[in-house]
Amino acid sequence: MSDTLYFRKHVFFCMNQREDGRPCCAERGxxxxxxxxxxxxxxxxxxGQGKIRINKAGCLDRCxxxxxxxxxxxxxxxxxxxxSDIDEIIDVDLVGGGVVERLKLPNT
Known part of the structure; x- marks a missing residue:
């Protein structure tokens, strides 16, 4: 088995729609x-394989x-x-391998 990742980058966009009035990603575009x-x-x-995959996700619990x-x-x-923020993330992170610090959320 190869150590190569199936996708070089895998991106998940939260699409959660909350019904209780709390903030949710779905109502924010x-x-x-x-x-x-x-x-x-x-x-x-x-x-495609070996490249970048853009996916929808359910709740990522950071709404x-x-x-x-x-x-x-x-x-x-x-x-x-x-x-333009999405384009910057694509250009800097997904294609360039860097991090867009101004849009990055803490991991904790």
Missing amino acids: AQAAQEHAKRRIKQMDMN EEGPVMVVYPEGTWYTWVDQ
Whole structure:
């Protein structure tokens, strides 16, 4: 068995919709952000095995800090405000291998 990861980076966008009035990622534009990231990664031909996978996730349990996404295998958590933030995360982290410190959430 190979030690190579199936995906070089795996990104999960929280899509949770809460019914109790508490903050949730779904009402903060998570769907549009996930769709934009997926479309952009495909346009860059960076999707597929050995590359980058953009996924939807259920509750990631950080809705109060949201919207949120997490990038694996590093386990880097991000929030964002708009599409330009998503583009910065794609360019700096997913493609470049760095971290967007201004959008990074603490791991604890």
